[in-house]
Structure formats: C-alpha cells, structure tokens
Amino acid sequence: MTETFATHEVFNQSPPFEDVDLFGLDRPLVDAVAMNQGNGAHADLSAFGHHWGSAQMAARGRLANENTPKLKTFDARGQRRDEVEFHPAYHELMSESVHAGIHNSTWDAQGAPAGAASEVIRAAKFYMAAQVETGHLCPITMTRAAVAALAAQPDLLARVMPVLGSRRYDHGFMPWPEKRGMTIGMGMTEKQGGTDVRSNATSAIRDGDAYRIVGHKWFMSAPMCDAFLVLAQADDGLSCFFMPRFRPDGSVNALQFQRLKDKLGNRSNASSEVEFTGAYAERVGEEGRGIRTIIQMVQLTRQDCAIASAGLMRSGLAHALHHARHRSVFQKHLVDQPLMQTVLADMALQVEASVALVMRLCRAFDEAPSDANEAAYMRLLTPAVKYWVCKTAPGFLYEAMECLGGNGYVEDGILARHYREAPVNAIWEGSGNVMCLDVLRALSRESDAAMSVLQELMMDTAGLTGAAEAAGLIARTLLRPDSERSARLAVELLAKLAAAAALNAVHPGHAELFAASRLKPELGSMYGAADLSAEQGRELLARALPEF
Structure with missing residues (x-):
C-alpha cells in the first residue's frame, strides 16, 4: 500500500520487521538448539519467539530507550530515598523476562543447577530478547548469575531462593523478604582500580553477625535491584558481601547514589555511582576469598x-x-x-x-x-x-x-x-x-x-x-x-x-x-x-x- 503526499507517493520502502516468529524464522538457532539437547523446548521457544517478535514488544523496547531512567535522590519531605524511576515499558519488559524465567530457570528451588539443557533453552530466550531490548537484560543476567556466588553461603542462599525463584516481577521499593520476586545486582569496580579489584579501598567493618560497608563503587548497574553483591576489604582481605536496599529493621540502607551514568548505549538500564555510608551487609563466603x-x-x-x-x-x-x-x-x-x-x-x-x-x-x-x-x-x-x-x-x-x-x-x-x-x-x-x-x-x-x-x-x-x-x-x-x-x-x-x-x-x-x-x-x-x-x-x- 502506498501513501500519497502533495508532491510524491511513498513506495519502494521495506515494511516493518515485526509480528514475526524470532525462533521459527531463525533456522540456525533452531538447529543449534536441537544439536545441543534443547529440541524438547521447540514449542516453548516458538511461543516465546512469536511473542517477542510482536509489534507490541518492539514498541516497548523503543519506549524504554527513549524514556531513560531518572534518579530521585530525595522525597518531597527532604528524606533521602535514592530511588530510580523507569518508564512503564521498562517494567513491562522486565515482567516478560521474569515470567519466562530468564532470570532463574537454570536453577532448581534450592539454587542447584537445573540441568536438562536448561542453559541452552534459557540462552535461546536471552538471545531472542536481546534482539528486542538489551538494556533490561542487565539486572536479569545479574540476578541469574548471583545464585552461583550465593552458593558460597548456603544459609543466605536458602533464605533468598524462595523469593528469587519466583516468576513474578515486583518493582515495589520495599525489603526483599516482603516481595513476590526480587532482582540482584553487582558492585565491583572503584575509581582508582577499575578491573583491578584487588586495589579496592571500600572497607567492611564487622558489626555483630553482619558488617558495615564504607566506601564507593564507580560502576554499579541496575541500582533499583533489591540487593547487590559487592566487594570490600575485610580484616582478612577482599571479601564478597550481600547488601540489601533495606536494613533488617525496614529502614532504607545507606546506599547513596551520586548520579546515573550517561552512557553511549544501554540507555534503558540505569547504571550508577554510589557511596556506602555504613551500609548493612552480610558476608558471602569466607573473608579474603571475595574474588x-x-x-x-x-x-x-x-x-x-x-x-x-x-x-x-x-x-x-x-x-x-x-x-x-x-x-x-x-x-x-x-x-x-x-x-x-x-x-x-x-x-x-x-x-x-x-x-x-x-x-x-x-x-x-x-x-x-x-x-x-x-x-x-x-x-x-x-x-x-x-x-x-x-x-x-x-x-x-x-x-x-x-x-x-x-x-x-x-x-x-x-x-x-x-x-x-x-x-x-x-x-x-x-x-x-x-x-x-x-x-x-x-x-x-x-x-x-x-x-x-x-x-x-x-x-x-x-x-x-x-x-x-x-x-x-x-x-x-x-x-x-x-x-x-x-x-x-x-x-x-x-x-x-x-x-x-x-x-x-x-x-x-x-x-x-x-x-x-x-x-x-x-x-x-x-x-x-x-x-x-x-x-x-x-x-x-x-x-x-x-x-x-
């Protein structure tokens, strides 16, 4: 169908590439999944491909990138909140990925590897979702990957898995044990070190069974996650810690976001600079074995x-x-x-x-x-x-x-x-x-x-x-x-x-x-x-x- 303007007709333009099956139209993907023991998921992946190839999902990806996250440091009464606001399209993308299990389907209810081609099947979904909107996949991938680190602290993993194991997305700003589902982020690099995390200066001070973290992170992605795995120097060296957004008493934890990064791409996803002013955290694994x-x-x-x-x-x-x-x-x-x-x-x-x-x-x-x-x-x-x-x-x-x-x-x-x-x-x-x-x-x-x-x-x-x-x-x-x-x-x-x-x-x-x-x-x-x-x-x- 052509459209006529006062001076010309519009023709010889390709139609939008949408309302397509991202799985069925991709023969190399179909064959690679089958070759790597994922053939039993063909119907599931085809349904996923049809949905994520829709015009509706394409529009969500566009809107999430055109309407970038905004940092709200204080509330109307001047109290520190450090919240990040997202366009509804971002939350819709997160909800779709969580519902599909891209954040947790490679683990069983106890946090052990699920097996049975779960990595291959989940990867096929991740691969298709990336074609629509990649930024929201940052908290999705960190949440999935965090379970591997939390395995070093079985008691903490046992507490987290009932919430992380849910396929319900909950972006409410509240303590993670009260939520229907949760996401986990990561903070490793600091201004002076970057990749050289052994030079991290952020300190962890023992406070009973927990720790108080004092320092900063130069890059901490997805700051609205419900908790973060961070590296800090404890008495016995660089260690890994689980830092929730709320303390056990329900008060907002001492994570102070300085600004959101103005990135070349990855615009739908917030990345932040943060200071920890005595933030509550629990150790993950042994002291000195953070890396x-x-x-x-x-x-x-x-x-x-x-x-x-x-x-x-x-x-x-x-x-x-x-x-x-x-x-x-x-x-x-x-x-x-x-x-x-x-x-x-x-x-x-x-x-x-x-x-x-x-x-x-x-x-x-x-x-x-x-x-x-x-x-x-x-x-x-x-x-x-x-x-x-x-x-x-x-x-x-x-x-x-x-x-x-x-x-x-x-x-x-x-x-x-x-x-x-x-x-x-x-x-x-x-x-x-x-x-x-x-x-x-x-x-x-x-x-x-x-x-x-x-x-x-x-x-x-x-x-x-x-x-x-x-x-x-x-x-x-x-x-x-x-x-x-x-x-x-x-x-x-x-x-x-x-x-x-x-x-x-x-x-x-x-x-x-x-x-x-x-x-x-x-x-x-x-x-x-x-x-x-x-x-x-x-x-x-x-x-x-x-x-x-």
Missing part, C-alpha cells in the same frame, strides 16, 4: 555478554536482509545484486557460526557439573567466546546499518540503537585484554585439560580448510614464554576454531565455508570478502531468514 566467590557470578555474566552480542548481530542481519528483499535499486531487489548478496551471505555465515558457538558453550555449562571435559571446555572457552563474539558485534552492526543506507543511520529504526548497544558487552564483565589473560590463566593452571580441549577441537574440525594450521598456531602462540604479547591473535583463532567445530556439528557445509574464509589470516576481514558462489549465498540467506 573466588564473585568469579562464579562473573563466569555466567560473561556467558550472557556473548549470547546478547550474538542476538544483536542476528537482529542486525534480519533487518538488513528483510530490507534488501523489499528494496529495489537499478531495476533489481537489493538482495539480487551480486555484491549485496555476497555481503549479506557472509554476514549470515558469521551469525550462523556465532549462534552455533554460543549454544555449544551453553551446553558445556549444562554438562560441566557432571563432565570434567565439558567443565574444561567451559573454563577455557568462556573468555575466548566472549572476546570474539562481543568484539565482532559493533563492526557487524555497522555493516548492517550500511545495508539500509541512510535509513539505517537514523533513530527511527532499531539498528542505530543496536550499534550503540553493542560495545558494552565487550567492555563490561572484563574487557578484551582481560579475556585474553583469562585464557592464558586457564592454560597455566590446567594446561593438560586445556590442551585436551584444543585436541578435541582439532578432531571436531578435521578436514576443514585451515583448521589444522590454526590449531598449531594457537598452541605455539599460547605456550610461548611471551604469550601475552600475541594473545589476542591466538584467542581470536581459538574462538574461530571452536566456532568452526560447533558449526560443523550443525551444518558441515557452512562450517567449511566459515573455516575457509575465517581461519586463514591472509584473507580479507570485511564482510563480502569470502569467496562464495551465488548458490552458496542464496542457501545461507534462506537459512538466515526464510522469505515470508
């Missing part, structure tokens, strides 16, 4: 960074391909122009490999408690996958915007928001260099297990172009005495090799295309540089987004 405790949480939030980045790339591809199928240029649809088809097909290949890889990683999280090999895969590959997928996303989304021309660069569409959103996943929960150092640390601490993972990847990629050479280069580089200097190349290759292996289990033909175009460093790095035939290009695009 060991909190890293259990961080491992899971890093996993979600990779899942979200893959979801953002998928959305960028879907919008670009949808546009190209409807937009005509030089008497042809864009998608039928050879250069554009090659670019889109190469992007589809990247997303297909990325989703295969993150779902394979999630299967390792599912099976790690009972399988030492999967546990080793999880420890070595989590930082490598986060490094590669998250650092790939911003450039990928720029390419997706370019496919739409000027329409991709304006705020009327979703791609500008995705582009601003993408860098945060590479920065938060450990930047690129930190991820590379974590890979080296895994190699040094568990060298036999790590090398066994590499050997398994070699077997899973046997016969793929460039795979053997890539594995050899990875091993030589990571085992060198000065391995840190070349760690980025080796870690990127490690992630690509793992992606080729994961994709080989899902679609061997596309795994060969990926290996041939990604594992040889002399090949071009821009999308469209892969040597794909027209038939291969059409087949990749048909899997990426069936015509409808």
Whole structure:
C-alpha cells in the first residue's frame, strides 16, 4: 500500500520487521538448539519467539530507550530515598523476562543447577530478547548469575531462593523478604582500580553477625535491584558481601547514589555511582576469598555478554536482509545484486557460526557439573567466546546499518540503537585484554585439560580448510614464554576454531565455508570478502531468514 503526499507517493520502502516468529524464522538457532539437547523446548521457544517478535514488544523496547531512567535522590519531605524511576515499558519488559524465567530457570528451588539443557533453552530466550531490548537484560543476567556466588553461603542462599525463584516481577521499593520476586545486582569496580579489584579501598567493618560497608563503587548497574553483591576489604582481605536496599529493621540502607551514568548505549538500564555510608551487609563466603566467590557470578555474566552480542548481530542481519528483499535499486531487489548478496551471505555465515558457538558453550555449562571435559571446555572457552563474539558485534552492526543506507543511520529504526548497544558487552564483565589473560590463566593452571580441549577441537574440525594450521598456531602462540604479547591473535583463532567445530556439528557445509574464509589470516576481514558462489549465498540467506 502506498501513501500519497502533495508532491510524491511513498513506495519502494521495506515494511516493518515485526509480528514475526524470532525462533521459527531463525533456522540456525533452531538447529543449534536441537544439536545441543534443547529440541524438547521447540514449542516453548516458538511461543516465546512469536511473542517477542510482536509489534507490541518492539514498541516497548523503543519506549524504554527513549524514556531513560531518572534518579530521585530525595522525597518531597527532604528524606533521602535514592530511588530510580523507569518508564512503564521498562517494567513491562522486565515482567516478560521474569515470567519466562530468564532470570532463574537454570536453577532448581534450592539454587542447584537445573540441568536438562536448561542453559541452552534459557540462552535461546536471552538471545531472542536481546534482539528486542538489551538494556533490561542487565539486572536479569545479574540476578541469574548471583545464585552461583550465593552458593558460597548456603544459609543466605536458602533464605533468598524462595523469593528469587519466583516468576513474578515486583518493582515495589520495599525489603526483599516482603516481595513476590526480587532482582540482584553487582558492585565491583572503584575509581582508582577499575578491573583491578584487588586495589579496592571500600572497607567492611564487622558489626555483630553482619558488617558495615564504607566506601564507593564507580560502576554499579541496575541500582533499583533489591540487593547487590559487592566487594570490600575485610580484616582478612577482599571479601564478597550481600547488601540489601533495606536494613533488617525496614529502614532504607545507606546506599547513596551520586548520579546515573550517561552512557553511549544501554540507555534503558540505569547504571550508577554510589557511596556506602555504613551500609548493612552480610558476608558471602569466607573473608579474603571475595574474588573466588564473585568469579562464579562473573563466569555466567560473561556467558550472557556473548549470547546478547550474538542476538544483536542476528537482529542486525534480519533487518538488513528483510530490507534488501523489499528494496529495489537499478531495476533489481537489493538482495539480487551480486555484491549485496555476497555481503549479506557472509554476514549470515558469521551469525550462523556465532549462534552455533554460543549454544555449544551453553551446553558445556549444562554438562560441566557432571563432565570434567565439558567443565574444561567451559573454563577455557568462556573468555575466548566472549572476546570474539562481543568484539565482532559493533563492526557487524555497522555493516548492517550500511545495508539500509541512510535509513539505517537514523533513530527511527532499531539498528542505530543496536550499534550503540553493542560495545558494552565487550567492555563490561572484563574487557578484551582481560579475556585474553583469562585464557592464558586457564592454560597455566590446567594446561593438560586445556590442551585436551584444543585436541578435541582439532578432531571436531578435521578436514576443514585451515583448521589444522590454526590449531598449531594457537598452541605455539599460547605456550610461548611471551604469550601475552600475541594473545589476542591466538584467542581470536581459538574462538574461530571452536566456532568452526560447533558449526560443523550443525551444518558441515557452512562450517567449511566459515573455516575457509575465517581461519586463514591472509584473507580479507570485511564482510563480502569470502569467496562464495551465488548458490552458496542464496542457501545461507534462506537459512538466515526464510522469505515470508
């Protein structure tokens, strides 16, 4: 249908990409979930995909980002409240994610791993939700991950799980034991240290069975969570603490938010600077073992960074391909122009490999408690996958915007928001260099297990172009005495090799295309540089987004 203005008619524009099934239209996702033991959830994921692909959910994502959070430091009577107000659309998104169990479905009622492909199934939902609105997923992922850290304090975990285990979202400002459901945030970094949390100066002073926390955090995301896991220096060293918004007597705890961060992206989600002026907190785990405790949480939030980045790339591809199928240029649809088809097909290949890889990683999280090999895969590959997928996303989304021309660069569409959103996943929960150092640390601490993972990847990629050479280069580089200097190349290759292996289990033909175009460093790095035939290009695009 065309619209007529006084001077022209509106035509040759792509219709909105909404009211679609984000699961059923994504064949690479469907296949990757099935390959990693999640096939039994097909109906559930399809229902989720239909709902989150609706125009209503797209509107909620837009509204939550256009109407950013506001800090209300004092109430009308001048009393300190430190509340953050959100647009109703944000709360609606939170309610939908909580109802779907994205914040707790990987745990049972006692806080133990749920098993039975729960990580894979939950990851598929997280991946689809990220395509609609990523900012609200910050408190969702921290809440889910906090359970891993709270396991170090079983009595506290037992008190929290009945509330955290609920699938009812409750944004009321009240003590968490009185609520129908709760969320948990995290505060680690300080002005002077950033990633170097051992330099934290915030102090924890014992006060009976609890502690009083005095100090600050330079970044504390989702400040309206009901409680936070924070790091502070106790008598025996850096320790982890559970800090609720309210003290046990019902009074507001001494968390004073100084301001909300003015971020490039992630606009729907509030991130704050905070001072603790004797805030009540309970210890989680032993004194002096704060990093060991909190890293259990961080491992899971890093996993979600990779899942979200893959979801953002998928959305960028879907919008670009949808546009190209409807937009005509030089008497042809864009998608039928050879250069554009090659670019889109190469992007589809990247997303297909990325989703295969993150779902394979999630299967390792599912099976790690009972399988030492999967546990080793999880420890070595989590930082490598986060490094590669998250650092790939911003450039990928720029390419997706370019496919739409000027329409991709304006705020009327979703791609500008995705582009601003993408860098945060590479920065938060450990930047690129930190991820590379974590890979080296895994190699040094568990060298036999790590090398066994590499050997398994070699077997899973046997016969793929460039795979053997890539594995050899990875091993030589990571085992060198000065391995840190070349760690980025080796870690990127490690992630690509793992992606080729994961994709080989899902679609061997596309795994060969990926290996041939990604594992040889002399090949071009821009999308469209892969040597794909027209038939291969059409087949990749048909899997990426069936015509409808």
